[in-house]
Amino acid sequence: MKNTFFVLVASAILLQLFSCKPAQKKVVEYFPDGTEIPAWFSDTAKINPDTLSIQAVITEFGAVGDGLTLNTEVIQQAIDRVAEQGGGVIIVPEGRFLTGALFFKPGTHLHVREGGTLLGSDDIANFPFGPSRMEGRSIDYFPAVVNAYGVDGFTITGKGTIDGNGLKYWEAFWQRRKENPQCTNLEVSRPRLVFIQNSNNVQLQDVSLHNSGFWTTHLYRCNQVKLLDLHIFSPAAPVKAPSTDAIDIDVCTDVLVNGCYMEVNDDAIALKGGKGPWADTDPTNGSNKNIIIQNCEFGFCHSAVTCGSEAIHNRNIILRNSTVNGPSRVLWLKNRPDTPQLYEYILVENVTGQAQRLLFAKPWRQFFDLQGRETPPMSMSDQVTFRNIDLTCNIFADIDVSEYDLLKNFTFENVTITAQNGELKKDLFDGLNLKNVVVNDQLID
Numbered sequence: 001m002k003n004t005f006f007v008l009v010a011s012a013i014l015l016q017l018f019s020c021k022p023a024q025k026k027v028v029e030y031f032p033d034g035t036e037i038p039a040w041f042s043d044t045a046k047i048n049p050d051t052l053s054i055q056a057v058i059t060e061f062g063a064v065g066d067g068l069t070l071n072t073e074v075i076q077q078a079i080d081r082v083a084e085q086g087g088g089v090i091i092v093p094e095g096r097f098l099t100g101a102l103f104f105k106p107g108t109h110l111h112v113r114e115g116g117t118l119l120g121s122d123d124i125a126n127f128p129f130g131p132s133r134m135e136g137r138s139i140d141y142f143p144a145v146v147n148a149y150g151v152d153g154f155t156i157t158g159k160g161t162i163d164g165n166g167l168k169y170w171e172a173f174w175q176r177r178k179e180n181p182q183c184t185n186l187e188v189s190r191p192r193l194v195f196i197q198n199s200n201n202v203q204l205q206d207v208s209l210h211n212s213g214f215w216t217t218h219l220y221r222c223n224q225v226k227l228l229d230l231h232i233f234s235p236a237a238p239v240k241a242p243s244t245d246a247i248d249i250d251v252c253t254d255v256l257v258n259g260c261y262m263e264v265n266d267d268a269i270a271l272k273g274g275k276g277p278w279a280d281t282d283p284t285n286g287s288n289k290n291i292i293i294q295n296c297e298f299g300f301c302h303s304a305v306t307c308g309s310e311a312i313h314n315r316n317i318i319l320r321n322s323t324v325n326g327p328s329r330v331l332w333l334k335n336r337p338d339t340p341q342l343y344e345y346i347l348v349e350n351v352t353g354q355a356q357r358l359l360f361a362k363p364w365r366q367f368f369d370l371q372g373r374e375t376p377p378m379s380m381s382d383q384v385t386f387r388n389i390d391l392t393c394n395i396f397a398d399i400d401v402s403e404y405d406l407l408k409n410f411t412f413e414n415v416t417i418t419a420q421n422g423e424l425k426k427d428l429f430d431g432l433n434l435k436n437v438v439v440n441d442q443l444i445d
Contacts, residue, residue: 065095100126
């Protein structure tokens with residue numbers, strides 16, 4: 001009897017052991033340079049603003065949502081009051097709330113409810129001139145509609161809209177460009193839509209960011225930033241919205257752009273960090289590292305992802321699992337002959353759709369200025385990979401280099417291109433690896 005009992009117990013134990021499902025193996029991903037991608041990048045959970053302490057609806061402070069009344073002072077009072085009380089969420093309810101520059105404080109957040117619009121003023125007088133960062137330089141300039149300086153944990157949430165109301169700014173720019181075709185972007189005073197500086201653990205989710213007067217979302221010296229399911233738009237017609245980049249990443253580390261739609265009259269995502277012959281010695285400049293752009297859709301734009309033109313070092317940049325429908329370029333390596341630049345470990349993977357070009361790499365000479373330097377500094381793009389691409393385009397690779405540029409260690413793998421011009425100028429690369437590259441139904445090697 002005892003033997004039977006022990007046999008039954010042993011059988012039960014063995015049955016349980018063999019019926020157990022094998023342990024799930026952890027999926028480990030790596031950046032192009034071989035370092036492990038932290039688990040932080042795989043967490044796309046949304047923030048619930050109801051858990052962020054005080055809820056302050058701006059109408060309770062006297063804000064009027066008629067699209068005409070200027071609400072800057074009362075909204076700023078709400079921000080200041082919430083900050084004084086330890087932090088909380090500034091809520092924009094239904095309506096159109098006109099405002100100038102707003103400055104969020106530590107512990108404060110912004111939530112724009114569905115049907116609500118935070119509407120930027122089209123009068124630059126409502127944006128006080130002061131220390132800022134623009135076009136790769138730390139200068140005095142106009143702030144954005146929404147500003148957060150040194151606000152760790154800052155969030156913008158909600159399914160409403162932040163609208164830059166940019167038409168008058170765009171018209172003023174084109175009038176100035178008509179008067180002087182060589183005018184710079186900064187000659188016409190225009191505000192950005194969102195500017196976040198020196199802030200860590202930031203998350204923007206779900207909101208629509210539309211019609212910015214200048215750059216739409218500018219991140220400077222920020223770490224661990226997530227931009228999730230944003231809808232970013234500015235028009236190319238009937239009035240072009242000049243320099244309305246969707247996302248400018250400027251000296252940042254660990255940035256995730258996931259599930260966003262971007263259609264703007266300039267670059268969708270521009271990686272910046274400094275410009276000028278000695279930009280790499282300026283302590284206000286720096287590198288962008290560990291940037292992942294995934295599950296996004298790109299409409300018309302000058303480029304889906306651009307390195308430059310105000311950039312000195314970009315490393316570990318991934319664009320993956322995305323569709324394009326109208327960009328002039330998928331990847332633009334924008335080399336300034338007057339700036340030392342290193343773009344390295346870049347991966348473009350699982351991208352489908354149509355664009356004018358897959359790759360564009362040429363010297364960018366607009367406003368070229370060596371500032372007394374005798375010879376141009378060197379620029380290099382190194383370890384750039386295109387993998388699993390299926391694209392219809394006008395030009396496969398639009399490339400030119402000078403003696404001061406170097407395209408090194410490029411790989412094209414499982415790339416299918418239908419193009420009017422399918423040429424790949426192999427002699428312009430120092431190291432070119434082709435694996436299953438099909439252009440216009442012809443395998444090239």
